[in-house]
Amino acid sequence: MTAAREKLFVALDTQDLGRAQRLAEALRGRVGGLKLGKEFFTAHGPDGVRAAAGGEPLFLDLKFHDIPNTVAGALRAAAHLRPAIVNLHASGGRAMMTAAAEAVREATEDLGHARPWLIAVTVLTSLDEADLAEVGQSGPAADQVLRLARLAQDCGLDGVVCSPREIALLRAACGPDFKLVVPGIRPAWAAAGDQKRITTPAEALAAGADVLVVGRPVTAAPEPAAAVERLAGARRPAPDIPVATAYLRGCPPRRRRAAAAVPPQPDPAGARPAMTDSFSSPPPSSEPPPGPVALLPVGRTVADAYRFTLQHVGQVLVAALLPFTLSLTMSLLGAGLGGALGFVATLVDVFAYAIFAVAWHRALLVGEPPRVLPQLGGRQLRFWLMSLLLVLIVTLLVGLPAMALSGLAAGGGGGPALGLIVIPLVLLAGYVAARFSFVFPAAAVDERFGLAESWRTTAGNAWRLIGAYLLALFPMIAVVFLLMVVGGSLLGLGGMMGGPGGMGPGGGAPGIGGPAGVVFIALMAVVNYIFAAVFVSLLSLAFRTCTGWVPDSGQAPPAAGPGPGMRMSVDAKICGLSTPDALAAAVAGGARWIGLVFYPRSPRAVSVEQAAALTAGLGPQVETVALLVDPDDALVERVVRGLRPGLLQLHGAESVRRVAEIRSRWETPVMKVIKVARAEDLEPAAAYEPVADRLLFDAKPPATLANALPGGNAVSFDWRLLAGRRWQRPWMLSGGLTLDNVKEAVHISGAPAVDVSSGVETAPGAKSPEKIRAFLELCGAL
Numbered sequence: 001m002t003a004a005r006e007k008l009f010v011a012l013d014t015q016d017l018g019r020a021q022r023l024a025e026a027l028r029g030r031v032g033g034l035k036l037g038k039e040f041f042t043a044h045g046p047d048g049v050r051a052a053a054g055g056e057p058l059f060l061d062l063k064f065h066d067i068p069n070t071v072a073g074a075l076r077a078a079a080h081l082r083p084a085i086v087n088l089h090a091s092g093g094r095a096m097m098t099a100a101a102e103a104v105r106e107a108t109e110d111l112g113h114a115r116p117w118l119i120a121v122t123v124l125t126s127l128d129e130a131d132l133a134e135v136g137q138s139g140p141a142a143d144q145v146l147r148l149a150r151l152a153q154d155c156g157l158d159g160v161v162c163s164p165r166e167i168a169l170l171r172a173a174c175g176p177d178f179k180l181v182v183p184g185i186r187p188a189w190a191a192a193g194d195q196k197r198i199t200t201p202a203e204a205l206a207a208g209a210d211v212l213v214v215g216r217p218v219t220a221a222p223e224p225a226a227a228v229e230r231l232a233g234a235r236r237p238a239p240d241i242p243v244a245t246a247y248l249r250g251c252p253p254r255r256r257r258a259a260a261a262v263p264p265q266p267d268p269a270g271a272r273p274a275m276t277d278s279f280s281s282p283p284p285s286s287e288p289p290p291g292p293v294a295l296l297p298v299g300r301t302v303a304d305a306y307r308f309t310l311q312h313v314g315q316v317l318v319a320a321l322l323p324f325t326l327s328l329t330m331s332l333l334g335a336g337l338g339g340a341l342g343f344v345a346t347l348v349d350v351f352a353y354a355i356f357a358v359a360w361h362r363a364l365l366v367g368e369p370p371r372v373l374p375q376l377g378g379r380q381l382r383f384w385l386m387s388l389l390l391v392l393i394v395t396l397l398v399g400l401p402a403m404a405l406s407g408l409a410a411g412g413g414g415g416p417a418l419g420l421i422v423i424p425l426v427l428l429a430g431y432v433a434a435r436f437s438f439v440f441p442a443a444a445v446d447e448r449f450g451l452a453e454s455w456r457t458t459a460g461n462a463w464r465l466i467g468a469y470l471l472a473l474f475p476m477i478a479v480v481f482l483l484m485v486v487g488g489s490l491l492g493l494g495g496m497m498g499g500p501g502g503m504g505p506g507g508g509a510p511g512i513g514g515p516a517g518v519v520f521i522a523l524m525a526v527v528n529y530i531f532a533a534v535f536v537s538l539l540s541l542a543f544r545t546c547t548g549w550v551p552d553s554g555q556a557p558p559a560a561g562p563g564p565g566m567r568m569s570v571d572a573k574i575c576g577l578s579t580p581d582a583l584a585a586a587v588a589g590g591a592r593w594i595g596l597v598f599y600p601r602s603p604r605a606v607s608v609e610q611a612a613a614l615t616a617g618l619g620p621q622v623e624t625v626a627l628l629v630d631p632d633d634a635l636v637e638r639v640v641r642g643l644r645p646g647l648l649q650l651h652g653a654e655s656v657r658r659v660a661e662i663r664s665r666w667e668t669p670v671m672k673v674i675k676v677a678r679a680e681d682l683e684p685a686a687a688y689e690p691v692a693d694r695l696l697f698d699a700k701p702p703a704t705l706a707n708a709l710p711g712g713n714a715v716s717f718d719w720r721l722l723a724g725r726r727w728q729r730p731w732m733l734s735g736g737l738t739l740d741n742v743k744e745a746v747h748i749s750g751a752p753a754v755d756v757s758s759g760v761e762t763a764p765g766a767k768s769p770e771k772i773r774a775f776l777e778l779c780g781a782l
């Protein structure tokens, strides 16, 4: 069982004993345990619990809340059911929790049972700040959660129930051994229902949850066991693949567990499987951003699709060689065959496209360089079958009605009416195809992803997808047209427009002869494959953005640094912007982040008002980063409220706890700066990884430098210190980067992103738009 599944307790919230038993049976051995709560218990009592749990680790979720004597008695009674976890409400107070802890200890000792975790519910995950205010509790939910967690710990409880949003905060405050049992888990594909403080399973695991409690996403699924698989394997974009992250605002923490949690003691009676140590094993690496699935940024996605393809034209040709040969052979054969054999030739042609598209999807999504002779098998077959199925669906849904209607219209002499009928149908065809299109990248990366899932995950992005395809099409049409005209006139070929210029990669059968014609056709084929690669890239990028897919560690390209596979260019942050022209240069040049400094001593400092005015109207393609140095709460509050930055850069000596607190309290992703001069300066990074969303490695201000700033001193450090290092968090490099050294810095350190300030200035604080442009150009070409 994977670590993710072992940490999963499924809530069997039902009054139907048979259903609970069927669910338990379906989930037996697939999850860490089962949770039976008030609904089931009220209907079936302790005997029902025994009958339903059937020896699986049991979380008896009765959330006791009463006077100390009553809760202690209830827990003594509950001990007979041999639960692995029992709970109460922390708001019952100190005396109640202390009595409860004592009762659990005594009762299990008397019975000779293993002692279950006794945990306290802090603030229900169905409550948000507004709900809390209504019951007289003002302030962030996280404050109340932290207060109650500390009290519970003080009373000798093993842990708490908290929402995923407070995991990092509680880990920092209560230590690695304090159990965090986390409901409010919602993969992207599941409805939130009544839950409010939610996140994805991957995020909760990555943040350091000991147990994930999931109910309806599993129990309401047609196949609960399959839902567990999906949930445990649910993925989100990899932070270190620059393009993927460009679409997502903010990143949640991913934590490497500081220490193994202590599992409950083994059951001496041996009747109930104790939770294994793998409960505490670190989750597989994944980087899930919080919140809803991102909207697809149309312009940026198209630009990235072109950029990725054009940066790897050689690889496109490698990927195209076999498909092109196959396609050309079949086209030549098919041209002479016609009828059924011609149809077979078309099927082979589609298969050739599948070979190409699978290779290119994999190039982008998992960084696998294409090969001249790829391994052919299930992937291409699935892709091919999906292509045929989609053609069939679109034909049945749209093509046939269009033909019938246009026949009617033509018969009735309704020429103009024809357009009115056909145009909506064509739009419908595009819409349906776009909604189903995610099955293709999914097939290429071996994801189980059907039409229904594609339909679901494209919801809200369908028209953006269509817009992106149309936008991508314009340059293609222009280039093909140009080639036709130029090629036609150069070669003296008539009727070229009906020749081999189809947008499909295989092109048509050549209708022109002679060596010049062959060269021309070869050129068209190359162009066609390049454009096909753009489309495939576009689809891959959209898939990754909308579904949050991220490769398994086994198939992922290196998490950082230029690996042997294929990669996008280096992302850049231009920091310390204070003028509109510099900001415009950064945005136009493709900076992924723009940094604003809220540190009064800096020559780049801006006020919150200036910053807000400067960044007003910025599109989603660029993220605002607020640089703070040991900020007090009031400053963070002002900056977050006034600017709503996508990232808070903490550039001072903020402790791990403070970083966690800032992130959680202001619900804004944070980037912690690690200042480096020597190898040992990298060590603190590990402690910050659990609580920060990003790391920034900057040069340590030299002690000898008079009036040194916390950063931006035009000083660099030995980039070799970072070479080959892998971090759990996405990271970037800064410190004395300039136009002259950025290439070398990236090459040596393997940085996936860079941050520059003084290197694009003419004097401290005076940004040069020209230098910014040139710097970004360099990064784009790296």
Ligand SMILES: O=c1ccn([C@@H]2O[C@H](COP(=O)(O)O)[C@@H](O)[C@H]2O)c(=O)[nH]1
Pocket (backbone or CB within 6 Å): 011, 013, 037, 121, 123, 124, 125, 126, 161, 162, 183, 184, 185, 193, 195, 213, 214, 215, 216, 217
């Ligand atoms: O704060 C809390 C405490 C407990 N729960 C319980 O967890 C499950 C969640 O079920 P879903 O169907 O996944 O929403 C449910 O049994 C709750 O009683 C919680 O959600 N929040």
